[in-house]
Every structure is written in C-alpha cells, then in structure tokens.
Amino acid sequence: xxxxxxxxxxxxxxxxxxxxxxxxxxxxxxxxxxxxxxxxxxxxxxxxxxxxxxxxxxxxxxxxxxxxxxxxxxxxxxxxxxxxxxxxxxxxxxxxxxxxxxxxxxxxxxxxxxxxxxxxxxxxxxxxxxxxxxxxxxxxxxxxxxxxxxxxxxxxxxxxxxxxxxxxxxxxxxxxxxxxxxxxxxxxxxxxxxxxxxxxxxxxxxxxxxxxxxxxxxxxxxxxxxxxxxxxxxxxxxxxxxxxxxxxxxxxxxxxxxxxxxxxxxxxxxxxxxxxxxxxxxxxxxxxxxxxxxxxxxxxxxxxxxxxxxxxxxxxxxxxxxxxxxxxxxxxxxxxxxxxxxxxxxxxxxxxxxxxxxxxxxxxxxxxxxxxxxxxxxxxxxxxxxxxxxxxxxxxxxxxxxxxxxxxxxxxxxxxxxxxxxxxxxxxxxxxxxxxxxxxxxxxxxxxxxxxxxxxxxxxxxxxxxxxxxxx
Numbered sequence: 039x040x041x042x043x044x045x046x047x048x049x050x051x052x053x054x055x056x057x058x059x060x061x062x063x064x065x066x067x068x069x070x071x072x073x074x075x076x077x078x079x080x081x082x083x084x085x086x087x088x089x090x091x092x093x094x095x096x097x098x099x100x101x102x103x104x105x106x107x108x109x110x111x112x113x114x115x116x117x118x119x120x121x122x123x124x125x126x127x128x129x130x131x132x133x134x135x136x137x138x139x140x141x142x143x144x145x146x147x148x149x150x151x152x153x154x155x156x157x158x159x160x161x162x163x164x165x166x167x168x169x170x171x172x173x174x175x176x177x178x179x180x181x182x183x184x185x186x187x188x189x190x191x192x193x194x195x196x197x198x199x200x201x202x203x204x205x206x207x208x209x210x211x212x213x214x215x216x217x218x219x220x221x222x223x224x225x226x227x228x229x230x231x232x233x234x235x236x237x238x239x240x241x242x243x244x245x246x247x248x249x250x251x252x253x254x255x256x257x258x259x260x261x262x263x264x265x266x267x268x269x270x271x272x273x274x275x276x277x278x279x280x281x282x283x284x285x286x287x288x289x290x291x292x293x294x295x296x297x298x299x300x301x302x303x304x305x306x307x308x309x310x311x312x313x314x315x316x317x318x319x320x321x322x323x324x325x326x327x328x329x330x331x332x333x334x335x336x337x338x339x340x341x342x343x344x345x346x347x348x349x350x351x352x353x354x355x356x357x358x359x360x361x362x363x364x365x366x367x368x369x370x371x372x373x374x375x376x377x378x379x380x381x382x383x384x385x386x387x388x389x390x391x392x393x394x395x396x397x398x399x400x401x402x403x404x405x406x407x408x409x410x411x412x413x414x415x416x417x418x419x420x421x422x423x424x425x426x427x428x429x430x431x432x433x434x435x436x437x438x439x440x441x442x443x444x445x446x447x448x449x450x451x452x453x454x455x456x457x458x459x460x461x462x463x464x465x466x467x468x469x470x471x472x473x474x475x476x477x478x479x480x481x482x483x484x485x486x487x488x489x490x491x492x493x494x495x496x497x498x499x500x501x502x503x504x505x506x507x508x509x510x
Contacts, residue, residue, distance in 0.1 A: 079287035081123070084148055090120045093130045093141045095152035097234055098257045099312075101131070111253075111312040112151050115170065116279075118304070122295045136206040136229050139164075142280050148288070150280040153251065155208045157275070165283055167292045169276035170305075173251040175212055177201075177269040180240050180247070190247070190268045197222035200246040202236055205229045209249035212271050234258060241265050251277075256313060260499055263325050303456060310458045311423050311494075327361065327496060331503060334366040338379070341399050345406035351413075355426060356406055358496035359433070362489065363405075368398040380405025409433060417455070424457040430493055431464070431486035439467060442476040443483070461487050 084090055094101045094113065101110040120127040130147055132138045138152040142164060155173065156166050177196075183189040190196055197220060203209035205227040217223045228236065236248040237255075241262035250258075255267060281288050299305050335357070342360070346353030363381040364370035371377045375384065378401035387395050392404035413429040415437060420428055432440045443463045444454035452459040466472045467483035 080148070080282065080284045081287035081291050084125060084288070085123060088125050089128050090116075090123070090125045090149065091128045091130065091147040092116055093132060093138055093147040093150040093152070095135065095138050095232075096131050096133050097153065097232060097254070099251075099253050100151060100153050101129070111308060112153060114308055115299075116149070116151050118299060119292065119295050122298075123291060134229060134232050135204050139206050145282070148282055152280075153254070153277055154280065155251065155275040155277050157208050157211060159211060160208075164280045165289075166278040167281045167289055168296050169278045170296060171253070171277050171309075172274045173253050173277055174274050175209060175249055175271040176252055176255055176267050177247055177249055177271055178237060178240060178255055178265050179268045180243050180245075181264045181266055182243055183246060188246070189266075193220055193269070196220060196247075197224075201225040201248065202228055202231075202239070202245045203249050204231065204233055204236065207233070208275070209233075212249065216271070237262055237265060253313060260324055260495060261502060263328065303453065303458065307423070307456060307458045310461075324495075324499075326365075327499065330361070330366055331500070338366060338398055338402065341402045345403045348403070349406040349410040351406050351409050352426075354500045355430075355493070355497055356402070356409065358493045358500055359409070359430060360402065360405065361496050362493050368401065369396055380408075382408070412437065419455040421455075424455065427457040427490050427494075428460070430490050431460075434489040435464075435481055435483070435486040436478070438478040439464075439481040439483070439486075442473070442478050442481070443467060445476065446472055457490075461490075 078086065094116070096102060097110075099111055101108065101113040103109070117127055130141065132141060132152070135152055135154070138150055138154075141147065142150045149167070150164075154160065154166075155175075156169065160166075177190065179189060179199075183199075188195075188199065190199065193216065196216070201213070201224075203213060203225060210227055213223070213225045217225070231239065233248070233250050233254055236245070237250060237258050239245045240248050241264050243264075247268065249271060259265065279292075281292070296305075338360075339357070342353045342357045345351070346356050360366060360379050364379050366379065368379050370379070370381060372381060376382060378395040379398050380401045382390070382392060382395055382401060382404055384395075386408060387393075387404060390404040390407050392400045394400055395404075409429060412432045413425065415432075416425060416428055428440065443460055443466075446466060447454040447459060447463045450463065452463055454460070464481075464483035464487055467476070467481040470480075473480045
C-alpha cells in the first residue's frame, strides 16, 4: 500500500476516534449537567439564573406605575423577597385575574402575584405559598340604586340586578354558589375588564353592582365616589401567591422571609402605608376635594411644582398638605392666627422671609422651605415613608412634641424611628401620667396622626389623577 495512502487512513481513523471521544465527552458532560440541574432545588435554580420571574397583576392593590417609580402593596412585598434571596425581579404584567391564572397554567414565571384568595377550587389546581393578608368579598353597588329603591340590603335583593364580575375570579365562584340558593339571581362575567374597571362601570352607572375584595374597595372608594358597599359575602379569606409545582424549597424560603418580615415590623409599616389611613375616608369631604382639584388646583399647580423642586419636597405632597391646611384658599385664616395657603404663623413667616402670608405663591414657597428645614432636622435613622410622615407631624404639632413622643416611645419599648409605632405613642401625650414627665408637656397627640392620614389620602388621589392625565 502506498505510504501516503497509509498515512491518510491513519489520520482519518485518528480523526474519527478523536471526534467520537469528543462526542462521548460532550454527551457525558450534558448528562452531568442534566443530573446537576435535576438535583438543584427550585430555589437554587432561581438563584442560579439570578432572576425571579413573576406574573403580576396590574391593579391598585398589587402593582402599578406611580409618578416616577413602581408601587403597590404586593409589589413591595415581592421586591423585598427578591432582594432577600439576592436576585433581580423580572415582571410579566397582566391585567385580569383570568390572564394571571392562564399564564400560571402555561408555566410562565416562578411565582404569580395577583391578590388571589385561597379557595378550595384553586387549591385543587394550584400550589399556594404562605398567607399574608385577609380579606372579605363585598358587593359594591351604584348609589343610583338608592333613588330607584333597588339598593340591596339582603341576599334576596340581588335578583334582577345587573351584576358583573371578572371571569375565573373567586367572585364568580361565590355568585355561582349563591345562585343555587337565590331564585332569579343572574350575573355576567367578563374577561375584558379588571376588577377596578368593573368598579368604574358601577361608578358610571353602566352596571348595577360588582363584587370585590375589601382591600380593593378601601383603596378605590376614594376615586369612585358614587359607589357604596351593600353586602359582605361570606367569611374572611386568606390571600397568597401561587408558586410553581416542584420541591418545597421556594415555599420554605417564603415562610422564612415572611416570618422575619413580620417580626421586623416591616409588614406592619407596609400595611400601614397602603391601608390604615383609609379608615378616615369621608364621602362628603372626598366629593368636595374632587371639585376643588378640578376648579382650584390648576391655578396653583405651577407654584407647588416650582417650590417643590427648589426645596427638594415632592410637589404632590406639598399640594396635599396645602389642601389639608387651607383647602387651597389663599385667604384662609384660623382662630389661632395662622393664615394663607400653608397656614403659616406670623413668627414663622418672618423666619422664612414671607412678607405676605395671603399671597399664594409666597405662602407655598414658605411652606415648602419650612417643610424642607424640618425634614433635615430628623436623623438618618428615620427612613423611607416614615420620614415625610414625621416631617408633616412636626409641621402640625411642633418638633418639641415629636421629640417628647420619641422619648416616650423608647420608655415603652417602641421604635422611635417608625411612624407606625409613633402613631400609637403621640395620642398618649394627652394623658397626664405620660406628659407630666416630658419637657414640652401636654399635646393634642391625636391631631398629627389624623393630619398625616388625611394628607396621605389627598396625596394618593392627586398622584392617581395626575398619573391618569399624563397618560392621556
């Protein structure tokens, strides 16, 4: 055989053997990778990809875009969990519960966050994580039903009403159950409209009633002032996130994180921020606020924006505070002598360089400057949402009483840097057994709590309204 041919055959066999070895090596490596992947827990897989994929509902109680950031009670919760396990948050935003559940069925994401109540039917299909909030389903109806004498006061009154709820929601299941007991009870389901959109249809008299969770109604009653709660349907229910099927690692991780979150007081602060102030809702006051937001506010909006920018104060917060102080009346005056849009005292006006307290622009700029000065006097230990709450309270009652309340908080083993705790301490300044040992003595400590709550209510409406206008 020719030498060259022998060499070629030898090289060919070597090449084939080398390729076969590479193939076997790659195959073994892939098999090894598959073994490793199979041996990884769900939590380890999430950490390996450095990303938590979440299906999340776009709604007032779950997730929404604020003026310059993402917000929502459940969004803040899931963000905290992602940070706790050291991964980024990747959101797949949906707009109805039906859509959220379908994406879950399709295997999208690691967790579904959609304010879902834990029902027996859902537990047959989905796996829920720890319960973190409780709600009650409520029938919400148009106020026009009062005039028509059709407003429902008991379950029998539901017959012949035009009721619509979201498809695949727990509300649909509740009404189906009731329809077996109540003659002529009929209702419609929708895949097009979210729960909040259905509330809007009730508010605009397009439908008579809908069913929503209690927390959803609490938030939205400020925006839809022509609706009322008619009936509570059933017992309280837990809400939780859906986690993907597999091992128990994510579930255990969620329980550990939630337990720590509760014990640290962060959950109380979060609930406080999103829900507690809503108990002060006043139907008449809110109706008047909307009218003045439309008629009075535009005249002064530029001043709030410019003053807020100059002094580093959120202009919407400044506007909400001004409404609480004067209802945006530049000539406002109280029996104590405070005057103008920001109700500034004469001595404070001199300190701030405000020459005419009845001049709207001067008053707003003066109020913003004073608010900024107060904010800077608080230590760095007061962070986040608590910081502006403390600042507003000091504006209302004085820095001295705030310091007294912090001293009292320490004595009572409360956190002097948490507004949630301080809201329970400030009212104690009315009691002699507490204030007699404090430097500044008696104070009407309930007032700053109500003051901050009211401003928070107005602030949320301004943010919501301004957000809607900017989208149009």
